Amino acid sequence: MTDTPVKPRGRRPGGADTRGTICRAALTLFSTIGYDKVSLRAIAREADVDPALIHHYFSSKSDLFAETVLDIPLEAERLVERVLAGPREQIGRAAVAAFLEAYDGTDGGRERFTAMLRSAVAGDIVQRPLSEFMSKEVFGAIAERLGHDNFRLRAQLAVSLVLGLTLCRYILHLQTLATATDQAIIDGLGQAMQEILVEDW
Structure with a gap:
């Protein structure tokens, strides 16, 4: 019998692009439902990461908002x-x-x-x-x-x-x-x- 890999349970741990994944998830939520209604836990769910990872990279929701949204793609x-x-x-x-x-x-x-x-x-x-x-x-x-x-x-x-x-x-x-x-x-x-x-x- 061949052993099959067991998929780990729970949120995936941080990886090389975890910060980018969090930023993309936050941008999606901020743009679709607005700043007030978005929580850090909701962003963690969207990014499929542990909420603690968000606090590892960003001090607050406003910090994350500034990082993901205020970087205007306009020269x-x-x-x-x-x-x-x-x-x-x-x-x-x-x-x-x-x-x-x-x-x-x-x-x-x-x-x-x-x-x-x-x-x-x-x-x-x-x-x-x-x-x-x-x-x-x-x-x-x-x-x-x-x-x-x-x-x-x-x-x-x-x-x-x-x-x-x-x-x-x-x-x-x-x-x-x-x-x-x-x-x-x-x-x-x-x-x-x-x-x-x-x-x-």
């Missing part, structure tokens, strides 16, 4: 340069297109953006990382380089536009908006973004 300067490189009359459309690409086209982008937006809506301890980053480093930079003295106001108006899109399309899942093509979104919001960032007022 702001490169994005700004690309938006401003095209014709002035197309900057609004280019800005919307760049946001959609960053949201959907970067590794973990959608999950991180969604987790941050859920956190902001819930009023958690980490309330404005996404909006502050985009306001200062992306839209504010664009408006300031276009010579507008009121670039801070323009930046926050631009953020309100794209985060409103994010909320309705990816969290509330408004059906027509959720199934619209990116090109339709660019066509629909590009002129509004052009007015916010480019036109004189």
Whole structure:
């Protein structure tokens, strides 16, 4: 009779990529149910590790949130340069297109953006990382380089536009908006973004 290996019971022990496994599990939960409703035990279950391992790598839930979510997969300067490189009359459309690409086209982008937006809506301890980053480093930079003295106001108006899109399309899942093509979104919001960032007022 050949002996068959016995599968060990319980959570799997820490391994070479345990920290990465915990981070991926946390990102998934933060992006799907928000910061408040996620517990460290829930993350341990999702990652299939002993809860003690999370405390080995992270001091708290907020520490884990910062590690997994606030690492925004967005190179702001490169994005700004690309938006401003095209014709002035197309900057609004280019800005919307760049946001959609960053949201959907970067590794973990959608999950991180969604987790941050859920956190902001819930009023958690980490309330404005996404909006502050985009306001200062992306839209504010664009408006300031276009010579507008009121670039801070323009930046926050631009953020309100794209985060409103994010909320309705990816969290509330408004059906027509959720199934619209990116090109339709660019066509629909590009002129509004052009007015916010480019036109004189």
